[in-house]
Amino acid sequence: MNKFTKITASIGPKCEDAETLRRMFLAGVNVCRINFSHDTGDVQGEKIDLIRRTARAAGVQVAVLVDLQGPKHRIGNFATEDKYPLKIG
Numbered sequence: 001m002n003k004f005t006k007i008t009a010s011i012g013p014k015c016e017d018a019e020t021l022r023r024m025f026l027a028g029v030n031v032c033r034i035n036f037s038h039d040t041g042d043v044q045g046e047k048i049d050l051i052r053r054t055a056r057a058a059g060v061q062v063a064v065l066v067d068l069q070g071p072k073h074r075i076g077n078f079a080t081e082d083k084y085p086l087k088i089g
Contacts, residue, residue, distance in 0.1 A: 006031045008065060011047060021054040025062055033065040 008031040009015070009024055021032075032051050036044055048064055055062035 006063075008033050010035065011051070016047060016050070018050060018054045018057075021051060022058050025055055025058045025060045030061065031063045031065050033067055035067045037067075037069040 007028045009029045010033045011021075012035075015021060015024060034044060034047055039047075044066075051062060051064055
């Protein structure tokens, strides 16, 4: 049966293991949201691999939704003795 309604679950520390994911999938979750504001790309890749392996083993199709943070200004102070030349472009 093809479901048109999507059940999205944010994947965080409490559900980053195969057994918890499997139970979530069997309960109806079919979209896993991963917040890319946390961790490194390698860690996020491992999470995606775990989701895909677990879904395959459970015999379900699960989409991965990657949540990217919007523009963010990062400001700070430079040490006064250092010089940082700026270039156009």
